[in-house]
Amino acid sequence: MTDSFYDAANAASPIATDGDGFTLHTDDHRAMREVREHYEQPQAACIEALKIVQKRHGWVPDGAIAAIAETLGVGPASVEGVATFYSLIFRQPVGRHVILLCDSSSCFLTGFDALSDALSQRLGIGFGETTADNRFTLLPACCLGACDRGPAMMIGDDTFGPIAPDDLDELLEAYP
Amino acid sequence: MATIHVDGNAYDVDGSNNLLHACLSLGLDIPYFCWHPAMGSVGACRQCAVKQYKDENDTQGKIVMSCMTPAADNSWIAIDDADARDFRARVVEWLMTYHPHDCPVCAEGGHCHLQDMTVMTGHTQRRYRFTKRTHRNQYLGPFIAHEMNRCINCYRCVRFYNDYAGGTDLGVFGMNNNLYFGRHEEGTLESPFAGNLTEVCPTGVFTDKTHTRHYTRKWDLQYAPSVCHQCAVGCNTSPGERYGSVRRIENRYNGELNGYFLCDRGRFGYDYVNRDDRPRQPEWRSETQSEWHDTDAGVTLLDVDPALDRGADLLRSTRRIIGIGSPRASLESNHQLMALVGKDNFSTGIAAAEQACLERMAEIDADGVLTTPTPREIESHDAVLVLGEDLMHSAARLALSVRQAALGRRDALAEERDIPVWNAEAVKTLAQDSYHPLYIAYPTATGLDDISASHLRLAPDDIARLGFAIAHELDTDAPAVPELDATTRTHASAVADTLLAAERPLVISGGSLASTAILDATASIARALGRKRANRREKRGGLLLIRREANSTGLGLMGGQPLEWALDAVTHGHADALVVLENDLFDRLPEAAVEKALDATRALIVLDHQRTRTWQRATLGLPAASFAETDGTLVNLEGRAQRFYQVYDPRYLHPECRIHPSWRWLDTLRTSLERQPQDALTFEQAMDDCARAHPALGGMLSAADTADLPAGIELARMPHRYSGRTSMRANIAVSELRVPEDPDTPFIFSMEGYSGFDRPRQNVPFAWAPGWNSPQAWNKFTDVVGGHLQGGDPGARVAGASGPALGDYPAADAIPATFTPRNDHWQLWVLPRLFGGEATSARAEAVVERIEAPALGLGEHDAQALQATDGTTLTLDAGGLQRRLALRVDTSLPGGIVTLPAGVFPEAASGRWVQLRKEEG
Amino acid sequence: MTAIPANSRLRYKSQLRQSDDERHENTHPLTWRLHDDGARIGLDEYQQKNGYVGAQNALNMDPADVIDAMKTANVRGRGGGGFSAGVKWSLTQVGDNLPRGYVVCNADEMEPGTFKDRLLMEQQPHLLIEGMIIAGHANRSKYGYIFLRGEYVDAARSLALAIEEAREAGLLGGSVAGSGFDFDIALHTGAGRYICGEETALINSLEGKRANPRAKPPFPGQSGAWGKPTVVNNVETLCNAPAVMQHGADWYQGLSGSLSNDGGTKLYGVSGLVQRPGLWELPIGTTGWDILERAGGMREGHTLKTWLPGGGSTGFLLPEHLELALDFDTVGQYGSRLGTGLLTVVSHRQSLIALLRNLEQFFARESCGWCTPCRDGLPWATKLLQAIEHGEGRPGDIELLQEHAKNIGPGLTFCAHAPGAAMPLESAIRHFRADFEAGIAASHNVVGNNTVGNKEVS
Numbered sequence A: 001m002t003d004s005f006y007d008a009a010n011a012a013s014p015i016a017t018d019g020d021g022f023t024l025h026t027d028d029h030r031a032m033r034e035v036r037e038h039y040e041q042p043q044a045a046c047i048e049a050l051k052i053v054q055k056r057h058g059w060v061p062d063g064a065i066a067a068i069a070e071t072l073g074v075g076p077a078s079v080e081g082v083a084t085f086y087s088l089i090f091r092q093p094v095g096r097h098v099i100l101l102c103d104s105s106s107c108f109l110t111g112f113d114a115l116s117d118a119l120s121q122r123l124g125i126g127f128g129e130t131t132a133d134n135r136f137t138l139l140p141a142c143c144l145g146a147c148d149r150g151p152a153m154m155i156g157d158d159t160f161g162p163i164a165p166d167d168l169d170e171l172l173e174a175y176p
Numbered sequence B: 001m002a003t004i005h006v007d008g009n010a011y012d013v014d015g016s017n018n019l020l021h022a023c024l025s026l027g028l029d030i031p032y033f034c035w036h037p038a039m040g041s042v043g044a045c046r047q048c049a050v051k052q053y054k055d056e057n058d059t060q061g062k063i064v065m066s067c068m069t070p071a072a073d074n075s076w077i078a079i080d081d082a083d084a085r086d087f088r089a090r091v092v093e094w095l096m097t098y099h100p101h102d103c104p105v106c107a108e109g110g111h112c113h114l115q116d117m118t119v120m121t122g123h124t125q126r127r128y129r130f131t132k133r134t135h136r137n138q139y140l141g142p143f144i145a146h147e148m149n150r151c152i153n154c155y156r157c158v159r160f161y162n163d164y165a166g167g168t169d170l171g172v173f174g175m176n177n178n179l180y181f182g183r184h185e186e187g188t189l190e191s192p193f194a195g196n197l198t199e200v201c202p203t204g205v206f207t208d209k210t211h212t213r214h215y216t217r218k219w220d221l222q223y224a225p226s227v228c229h230q231c232a233v234g235c236n237t238s239p240g241e242r243y244g245s246v247r248r249i250e251n252r253y254n255g256e257l258n259g260y261f262l263c264d265r266g267r268f269g270y271d272y273v274n275r276d277d278r279p280r281q282p283e284w285r286s287e288t289q290s291e292w293h294d295t296d297a298g299v300t301l302l303d304v305d306p307a308l309d310r311g312a313d314l315l316r317s318t319r320r321i322i323g324i325g326s327p328r329a330s331l332e333s334n335h336q337l338m339a340l341v342g343k344d345n346f347s348t349g350i351a352a353a354e355q356a357c358l359e360r361m362a363e364i365d366a367d368g369v370l371t372t373p374t375p376r377e378i379e380s381h382d383a384v385l386v387l388g389e390d391l392m393h394s395a396a397r398l399a400l401s402v403r404q405a406a407l408g409r410r411d412a413l414a415e416e417r418d419i420p421v422w423n424a425e426a427v428k429t430l431a432q433d434s435y436h437p438l439y440i441a442y443p444t445a446t447g448l449d450d451i452s453a454s455h456l457r458l459a460p461d462d463i464a465r466l467g468f469a470i471a472h473e474l475d476t477d478a479p480a481v482p483e484l485d486a487t488t489r490t491h492a493s494a495v496a497d498t499l500l501a502a503e504r505p506l507v508i509s510g511g512s513l514a515s516t517a518i519l520d521a522t523a524s525i526a527r528a529l530g531r532k533r534a535n536r537r538e539k540r541g542g543l544l545l546i547r548r549e550a551n552s553t554g555l556g557l558m559g560g561q562p563l564e565w566a567l568d569a570v571t572h573g574h575a576d577a578l579v580v581l582e583n584d585l586f587d588r589l590p591e592a593a594v595e596k597a598l599d600a601t602r603a604l605i606v607l608d609h610q611r612t613r614t615w616q617r618a619t620l621g622l623p624a625a626s627f628a629e630t631d632g633t634l635v636n637l638e639g640r641a642q643r644f645y646q647v648y649d650p651r652y653l654h655p656e657c658r659i660h661p662s663w664r665w666l667d668t669l670r671t672s673l674e675r676q677p678q679d680a681l682t683f684e685q686a687m688d689d690c691a692r693a694h695p696a697l698g699g700m701l702s703a704a705d706t707a708d709l710p711a712g713i714e715l716a717r718m719p720h721r722y723s724g725r726t727s728m729r730a731n732i733a734v735s736e737l738r739v740p741e742d743p744d745t746p747f748i749f750s751m752e753g754y755s756g757f758d759r760p761r762q763n764v765p766f767a768w769a770p771g772w773n774s775p776q777a778w779n780k781f782t783d784v785v786g787g788h789l790q791g792g793d794p795g796a797r798v799a800g801a802s803g804p805a806l807g808d809y810p811a812a813d814a815i816p817a818t819f820t821p822r823n824d825h826w827q828l829w830v831l832p833r834l835f836g837g838e839a840t841s842a843r844a845e846a847v848v849e850r851i852e853a854p855a856l857g858l859g860e861h862d863a864q865a866l867q868a869t870d871g872t873t874l875t876l877d878a879g880g881l882q883r884r885l886a887l888r889v890d891t892s893l894p895g896g897i898v899t900l901p902a903g904v905f906p907e908a909a910s911g912r913w914v915q916l917r918k919e920e921g
Numbered sequence C: 001m002t003a004i005p006a007n008s009r010l011r012y013k014s015q016l017r018q019s020d021d022e023r024h025e026n027t028h029p030l031t032w033r034l035h036d037d038g039a040r041i042g043l044d045e046y047q048q049k050n051g052y053v054g055a056q057n058a059l060n061m062d063p064a065d066v067i068d069a070m071k072t073a074n075v076r077g078r079g080g081g082g083f084s085a086g087v088k089w090s091l092t093q094v095g096d097n098l099p100r101g102y103v104v105c106n107a108d109e110m111e112p113g114t115f116k117d118r119l120l121m122e123q124q125p126h127l128l129i130e131g132m133i134i135a136g137h138a139n140r141s142k143y144g145y146i147f148l149r150g151e152y153v154d155a156a157r158s159l160a161l162a163i164e165e166a167r168e169a170g171l172l173g174g175s176v177a178g179s180g181f182d183f184d185i186a187l188h189t190g191a192g193r194y195i196c197g198e199e200t201a202l203i204n205s206l207e208g209k210r211a212n213p214r215a216k217p218p219f220p221g222q223s224g225a226w227g228k229p230t231v232v233n234n235v236e237t238l239c240n241a242p243a244v245m246q247h248g249a250d251w252y253q254g255l256s257g258s259l260s261n262d263g264g265t266k267l268y269g270v271s272g273l274v275q276r277p278g279l280w281e282l283p284i285g286t287t288g289w290d291i292l293e294r295a296g297g298m299r300e301g302h303t304l305k306t307w308l309p310g311g312g313s314t315g316f317l318l319p320e321h322l323e324l325a326l327d328f329d330t331v332g333q334y335g336s337r338l339g340t341g342l343l344t345v346v347s348h349r350q351s352l353i354a355l356l357r358n359l360e361q362f363f364a365r366e367s368c369g370w371c372t373p374c375r376d377g378l379p380w381a382t383k384l385l386q387a388i389e390h391g392e393g394r395p396g397d398i399e400l401l402q403e404h405a406k407n408i409g410p411g412l413t414f415c416a417h418a419p420g421a422a423m424p425l426e427s428a429i430r431h432f433r434a435d436f437e438a439g440i441a442a443s444h445n446v447v448g449n450n451t452v453g454n455k456e457v458s
């Protein structure tokens, strides 16, 4: 009698997918399975799993979708459905530093346009683009909860505000 | 029951429904998109808005979504309310903001739900003046075309594909108004039910690619009520024909059977009817191969009368004629063959091993301890055991039904928490992954494992042992299984407990593994369940046995000798003539045996609509009508006799062709042979003859319902907008030809007949109602939406379990010994497969693209032992007959077993021990 | 390259505009423990300052009494809806045959103009944990989740540490504080998207799904996360529970005195072109004047044109409305909502049309894409506003916008997101129609003009 009577999702083999040659790091695989324990169902770990991949690679490569699906035992389309829904999951390569520029109302009223123009000009890119040297990706963000000091922005994990166009030199220089 | 007041009128409706469902069932029109009768409400599209009032004195009211509002007693609503009307018009206007308005080049045009709703809501003017966003489309395989720009984001596709059908490779991506419904990566849609997207999608995002290759608008197609011939489930279909070829297959609603959905083999497997190489005239193959050279070497094309003359002469010159029937031909055709050759000379054309299973199944059914459920009834069982079947391959539509049975747990939970079962997302989130228990035992992974409580991958003998063990756990009077290991016992007792505790247990088994031991075990379980639940009467449980082909059950009831018997008879000189009906013998038995028999045959007459290997050996080949060109009756696996109707007359546009129904060929051949006067046999007579000759099939006559129509009114095969009927033959003759006679059915090859929905009838060629051109029009033909056809669902049960007989258990010696792998030998099992596992659909162009390269399946350890990996070429040696095939390592397979997909190598019979060798180098 | 120092003026730091000596235990239940320098309060300090006393009291009470106290105190939902927390807790289905469910803290703060919850989480995380323990006990929940927006990195660190501290101290986990009640909390960080703040979308997101809202009924209290009874409350709402449990419902009710029927205090704030934008804990029912005054009034050269009382999804109010008591019922009577209670002020020198376009663009972009009016109506409204903003509006556009505002309103859409977008749109046209008319170019209606614009608005 084979022992597969109960679901086989427990097989813990390291996942490698061909496709674009993506390989899921064993640490990440383990981390995902740990996160899974926080919830009633494996699907719940999906967002965190995407973040885990993103932390290592900067973005979520195509092959990661299947790898996460397999690790969590959920369908690949549902993983991709989640990955493409959320604004902080990047399904395209991004620069070393992601700039989230708040474009919501309070920042809009306190200098967003000027800051956005200055930033675009300085980096030579618009929203959704990455600088040629792969250093910055510029993205708009929902209200960053820094409205009392708008216009605000985040670079990586750091929040700044208020930022005048003149501050940009000092600010960007800190992110090589 | 509840009374609801709609636009001032009071109606009695089912209060457990929502208002949309209730109103549509009353025949009232409310536009909608995201709702679907089989999938419930999600309230996404907001199209079904109506005004609801607190009571009769409320003049204000407020807009509600009818699909999300219970049809509670004493509800007061207005569909025809200015605010509601205006809001509904705005909803369509919004949906159309990004629609490309490309109806002229859209394959959905003419049967498009979006078009219908746009007209219904009165959105006639485009006010949106800004740019539309556009999407790129995906290649989704040979069946389905993708045009995302037409999407109105109703979410029906993903809800059907994932929630209803259990798919995992279609999804919704992105958010806001930048949604994308497609695959996570370009490629073939994996679900065998993907084809339903073409009907589930209310617009032209997912359309039938096989149809677009020879596209015709719905109103220009000629239809007849048909029955799918591609497996034994017998789903009801509406084939549409134009210019003498079948252009597409649509679902034909049958409330007891397929409901709204088909499988892809049935929907896309029709194209064999249109093959260029189809025999269209009688072919005479001279023995000397030199007399006539009209076409192929030695082949002469004949007209009907000379063909019959020669056929009769040929048969007259022989001593004994054996008739080989076919489980893919109608009862009427098989019966006419039997009438020609005599009962004692009739073979079913089915190989002995399969026939043994069919006979065993017929016995078990006749025993009737448990009742055979209809496919709709399958959905209401709350515990299911599947022994030795992978329904996804052997009876795909039923896999969908079993899935609904497992999902039924959600409804039960929802009801406990006062959540109406139509509140689809709420029901889904409440229950999450709770399913009714489904147990599966099969040699490898099956398409329903994902929702099974447990699935065992066992050698067939061990499946039988498990079955016997379950029976014994249910009732200790059932024979105990010798040397039963502890694990199997534990599993068996868990399954037995579940089956006993369930409200409505269901056991499914069948002949897919060609194992009578498994069937004996099934019989044992049925009996044990019947005894233990004797006091529950109709709730004892259900039993469903899977047969392979469209008329396997019917032939089983008709009786006849197995195919080996027929071949033996000619091989050993007991007979010298064979008449083969719609059957390719090379598909069924080893080539050598067939060759030997045919070599010994002096006269071989073959009737078929396909140019098979057997056809190519025929002295006389008679071109038979396919399902689309004739009428007939089939008995499906639940014992339901169903009639399919001729869609078109192939000779109308191609007068040169000499295609006739097999039953008519055979009758005229017989009268020629007997030198009787030739009186063209009508279908009615053929049916009567058959029913009279086979009492077991007596019920088949009621499969042919006629609508209650005034005298002189016929039923239209064409929608009344059909164009060009009077001129489409102008290239042949300028005079307008009369519509071809149809002596056999109440249908006319014309639009000049009845096609409405107000007179209840069962056999509806196509669904159309004013304002409803899409498949949603079926809602007008049902008693309540999602219920049964107003005239009753088509078909009549002639067999299937029903009685209360309680006989004896199979003898203990029916229990096989534990499967033990052998050194250097593997037990071979031929597994059914959806695409490629059935002879005719495997000849359809689109299906050919879906057939996977055949491979041998071997467990991981066995593969290692052979030092073989995926793709390694192995030689399969089946008693001297060798075949080289690639290996596919199947991690699910137990050791000692090798599998082969059906339809690859007839030499390889299930259960046989074979050797495997790795090719050197 | 020089890293930006921690104390750089460029770095954003969440800060209260009230100093130590203004804040007292008996008047400022949410903030009295905070330090002027914004230093985080760890477990020791929190406990020294009466931390977890409220939870201890609650754990000794019958859950029904805890709920009664919350009802009497009239703690209304600070996430913007203003629904009574006590009433919500009483609707959670509990019973023998029902599974124990969840308490979910809505820490997805993304409402434009709102920056209050982060202060509490960064500087006083134990207050939230204590509130969740109380809610968990009252609702017999088995587990709690803090659904924190992904961008709040500092809050995540602070909370994660606090959960660890609390667990070590036996305040979370098996038998909380020896009470026999098992309850633990996990921190769940989001991946963006405003709609995750909608409580049922939040539950879907917690389950790792696309954040489409769910149909109501069934309400989360009936069938929430994984189908279990679930309570979703805002950070600030939960942070009010400890004081209610410590000092009693009447004391809490009394904090707002005669200003309002709603109980307690509120974190009010101001953003926009004022002298001193910021946050204050004030009795609920404080007037807009009072708050704007604390913010030092408008900046030099600016006068107040209009203001949003509590985020982007509230309706525009006029300067005369500043005298209203800012509580849930009062503001609701003037075609707006209290929302989050953080004011956004607009100067006469700023374009209302541009601001409205910015807001609608936000709502269009953040639409989850589930229902038609929101998904397809908001982009159209945005494009109309953009046309008007550029002087390319056409006669009829204002009426078309009004039609949109009406047809994306409450009850017509699947969730409250689109109605949230309808409110500023409707109120702006009502108050400032002339601003719109100025953007309509009459010449556009001439036959022969290109009828299809070619400017894509994303």
Ligand SMILES: Cc1cc2nc3c(=O)[nH]c(=O)nc-3n(C[C@H](O)[C@H](O)[C@H](O)COP(=O)(O)O)c2cc1C
Pocket: C076, C077, C078, C079, C080, C081, C082, C083, C085, C106, C107, C108, C109, C110, C111, C194, C195, C196, C197, C198, C199, C200, C232, C233, C234, C235, C237, C238, C415, C416, C417, C420
């Ligand atoms: C589009 C939308 C966004 C929301 N965002 C938030 C949010 O970020 N934080 C929050 O606490 N509540 C938000 N809410 C309100 C929640 O749905 C819910 O009412 C609240 O979390 C309940 O908590 P409370 O009763 O404590 O306020 C939002 C509602 C909507 C419709």
Ligand code: SF4
Pocket: C195, C212, C213, C366, C367, C368, C369, C370, C371, C372, C374, C375, C413, C414, C415, C416, C417, C418, C419
């Ligand atoms: S109103 Fe509709 S589309 Fe908009 S966020 Fe809510 S459910 Fe989604």
Ligand code: FES
Pocket: B020, B031, B032, B033, B034, B035, B042, B043, B044, B045, B046, B047, B048, B049, B065, B066, B067, B068
């Ligand atoms: S059918 Fe009711 S909202 Fe879509």
